[in-house]
Amino acid sequence: MRELSHRITSGMQVYPGDPGVEIGVALELARDGVDVAQLHLGSHTGTHLDAPSHTVSGGRTTGGIGLDELVGEALVVHLEGLAPRQRYGVAELATALGGEVPEQLPPIVVVDTGWASRFGTDAALEHPAIDPDAATELLRRGMRLLAVDTLSPDPTGGDGFPVHDVVLGGDALIVENLTGLEGLPERVRIGFFPLPIDADGAPVRAVAFTD
Known part of the structure; x- marks a missing residue:
């Protein structure tokens, strides 16, 4: 197994405006x-799950999400050479996958931008972001959980949350701030295990079952 979660520590980086972390x-x-x-x-905080209620009025909270939605086969897309704040779409995903995005996707799609290495620095705020149209297409092809190694699939500090609106608005899920994705195979079983709270999101222990 491989750990895909950032360790939770006092003073760790959080999304701008979120509560700070203090362990006393x-x-x-x-x-x-x-x-x-x-x-x-x-x-x-840290590596965490966004439930639909995070941005969708009346959306499901974490208490309404089954563990079967959080464990399964994942498609891992390793993107290389992205610029700060670059928008990537289906074309970039297809190139990284050798030419095309499968018409039928597994339920979990993981995007490795390489930005996990910047977590905890100001550069983490300048992360790339997926195009909302690409998120729409991934949902059409069967994705039910989008997981990224950045603070958000949307630009941090941008105008609104269009990717959240697409994914969470489709009653699907988002996981943010993954780490340890380098070298993972294109297909791997992954599990995201959130704290058992009923809220708009929760920190998760993310694990790739590589053995």
């Missing part, structure tokens, strides 16, 4: 007989 001490072994940490973080 609530109880101490020497004083209280047990060690207990106190966590302060937003539902979209």
Whole structure:
């Protein structure tokens, strides 16, 4: 198995405007007989799941998402040489896949832009983003979960959330801030395991089953 999640730490990078992350001490072994940490973080901290309700009024919350939607065969697309804030579409995805995007996709599509290496820096805010028309086409071909290694599939600080509107508006799911994607095969089984909370999103432990 391979870990695909960023470790959650105090002060880690979050999407601009989201709550900061703080892990403190609530109880101490020497004083209280047990060690207990106190966590302060937003539902979209680190590697996390976006439920439809994140941007869609009346959309499903995490409590309405089954684990069967979060584990399955994935198509992994390794894009190379993307420029900061570049929009990539079906043409770029097809080139990375050797010429074409399969007409019938597995339920999970993972996009590796290489931007995970910039997580925690100002450069992470300048990540590439998928074109909304490409997201629409991926949904048409069977995708039900779009996973990216960037802060968002939309431009951070951009005008609105058109890719979120397409994917979450189609009652599909988004996972953001993956890491460790380099070298993964084009087809691999992946699981995203969120905290069992009923909310607009949740941090996930993302795992590729490579063995």
